[in-house]
Amino acid sequence: MSRRKKADASLEANRRDELLQMATRLFVAKGFEATTTRDIADAVGMCPGSPFYHFRSKHDLLKAAMIAGIDSGLQRLQTAVAGIADPERRLRTMIRTHLGTLLESECPASLLFYESRSLASDAHAEITAATDRYQQLWQATLDELAAGGRLRGPAKATRLLLFGMLNWCSQWYRPDGALSLDTIADLAATMVLVDSAMEE
Amino acid sequence: MSRRKKADASLEANRRDELLQMATRLFVAKGFEATTTRDIADAVGMCPGSPFYHFRSKHDLLKAAMIAGIDSGLQRLQTAVAGIADPERRLRTMIRTHLGTLLESECPASLLFYESRSLASDAHAEITAATDRYQQLWQATLDELAAGGRLRGPAKATRLLLFGMLNWCSQWYRPDGALSLDTIADLAATMVLVDSAMEE
DNA sequence: CCTACCGATCGGTAGG
DNA sequence: CCTACCGATCGGTAGG
Numbered sequence: 001m002s003r004r005k006k007a008d009a010s011l012e013a014n015r016r017d018e019l020l021q022m023a024t025r026l027f028v029a030k031g032f033e034a035t036t037t038r039d040i041a042d043a044v045g046m047c048p049g050s051p052f053y054h055f056r057s058k059h060d061l062l063k064a065a066m067i068a069g070i071d072s073g074l075q076r077l078q079t080a081v082a083g084i085a086d087p088e089r090r091l092r093t094m095i096r097t098h099l100g101t102l103l104e105s106e107c108p109a110s111l112l113f114y115e116s117r118s119l120a121s122d123a124h125a126e127i128t129a130a131t132d133r134y135q136q137l138w139q140a141t142l143d144e145l146a147a148g149g150r151l152r153g154p155a156k157a158t159r160l161l162l163f164g165m166l167n168w169c170s171q172w173y174r175p176d177g178a179l180s181l182d183t184i185a186d187l188a189a190t191m192v193l194v195d196s197a198m199e200e
Numbered sequence: 201m202s203r204r205k206k207a208d209a210s211l212e213a214n215r216r217d218e219l220l221q222m223a224t225r226l227f228v229a230k231g232f233e234a235t236t237t238r239d240i241a242d243a244v245g246m247c248p249g250s251p252f253y254h255f256r257s258k259h260d261l262l263k264a265a266m267i268a269g270i271d272s273g274l275q276r277l278q279t280a281v282a283g284i285a286d287p288e289r290r291l292r293t294m295i296r297t298h299l300g301t302l303l304e305s306e307c308p309a310s311l312l313f314y315e316s317r318s319l320a321s322d323a324h325a326e327i328t329a330a331t332d333r334y335q336q337l338w339q340a341t342l343d344e345l346a347a348g349g350r351l352r353g354p355a356k357a358t359r360l361l362l363f364g365m366l367n368w369c370s371q372w373y374r375p376d377g378a379l380s381l382d383t384i385a386d387l388a389a390t391m392v393l394v395d396s397a398m399e400e
Numbered sequence: 401c402c403t404a405c406c407g408a409t410c411g412g413t414a415g416g
Numbered sequence: 417c418c419t420a421c422c423g424a425t426c427g428g429t430a431g432g
Contacts, residue, residue: 015417031317033233036410047418052412054417114314117231153387157379161388164368165361172360179357187353188361191391215401236426247402252428254401 016054018044021107024065028111032062032118062115063123069109070130073101077137087144088193094138096185098166103173103181111170135159145193152194162192216254218244224265224309232262232315262315263323269309270330273301277337287344288393294338296385298366303373303381311370335359345393352394362392 022043026035037058038048055061080097084090102110116127138159146155153161165188173179222243226235237258238248255261280297284290302310316327338359346355353361365388373379 012417031231031233033231034318037412038410048410049412049419049421050417058411118234152390157384157387160368160372160379161365161384161391164365164371166364168360168364168368171364179360184357184361187357190352191361195395212401237428238426248426249403249405249428250401258427 012054015044019046019051019054020061020065020068023061024069024107024109024112027062027065027115028108032058032115037061059118059120059123062112063119063126065109066112066116066119066127067130069107069112070127070134073098073110074130074134074137076101077134081137081141087141087148088150091141091145091192092185092189094141095162095166095188096181099169099181099185102167102170103175108170113167135163138162150193150196152192158192162188165191212254215244219246219251219254220261220265220268221307223261224269224307224312227262227265227315228308228311232258232318237261259318259320259323262312263319263326265309266312266316266319266327267330269307269312270327270334273298273310274330274334274337276301277334281337281341287341287348288350288396291341291345291392292385292389294341295362295366295388296381299369299381299385302367302370303375308370313367335363338362350393350396352392358392362388365391 019040023035023040026039026043030039037051040061041048041051051061055064077094077097080093081090084093102108113131116124119127139155142151142155142159145151146158151158169184173181173184219240223235223240226239226243230239237251240261241248241251251261255264277294277297280293281290284293302308313331316324319327339355342351342355342359345351346358351358369384373381373384
């Protein structure tokens, strides 16, 4: 009996995850407002009303998708930079990893950032907390570089412009295009860092 | 009679413009899908069905707003750089002007770029033509700088990353914030250009 | 440009 | 998680 209950619970959690992933994909592709809960239900083979068994509302689905996306991006980033002591090498790794999360993921949840406008104001607090954790990882490395005189501008402004360069790629990057993610990452790093006389 | 007709026509054009400006403002603030044609009609003091006297459909309104926005940005840019022969000074002026169009305008039509997803595919061609004209102005100056060895990266990739830095500002810039548009423009230019030994 | 209106769709619920 | 359904809203139209 308790085994059956456990199996049911994990089945239910799986269905919830399916819903969450499909919602993320559709929200990113068509936008939150243009995606109907019926679209999502259809895509995972459910009936029109069934998503509301797993999520209280469509907004709840968006909120859950955004938080899951940011947190998974944060974990990828932390794993990638673990043990890299040199701040410049660390920054380069972070840039390349961030681009990967954004543009190579099968479920690019980070792009839900564009949909935060659709969130109720009370949900904004949670989202802000999650993105703050992500950005603090960057800020720490940028502060370290700035202290060493390795940055071309103030650390905070640099972070904002750097995020712009990288996040904007979702508007134009194509996997079969002329610019690879490695190339983009290198150029972005070049722009942010001062030239080092030793390299090239 | 012909005077009356002319007056009517210009009155009608004025109402159309009002509609267009209000639609732009609301689309930027709430997004295309979340803005109803009733919202727009209300905001200019019309009845729910009246916008459709001026525009065939809601999508038509978006298309017209986007083209008007891009073209007015292009004109501002052309006026600003007229007669600037030095490519570096020209680029700096373009950067500052672009930020102004984006963030200081009372009707920031350029931000409608985010809503192009909502356009029908046949409208995309016209929009692409308009944005291409805008970007060619940038590309020409960047090519000139690249030929003089003044750029830190290839001209095309530089343009894409530069647009990212600038356009992303709409996500975080606040008029009362610590960073002024002048400061942001200077830093963006610094990142893109090689250091000149003569300056500072 | 208003009045009056329609067909379709959508988020969400009740009850099992 | 399905069935059956509701209330509200929305883009758009007819007719003046």
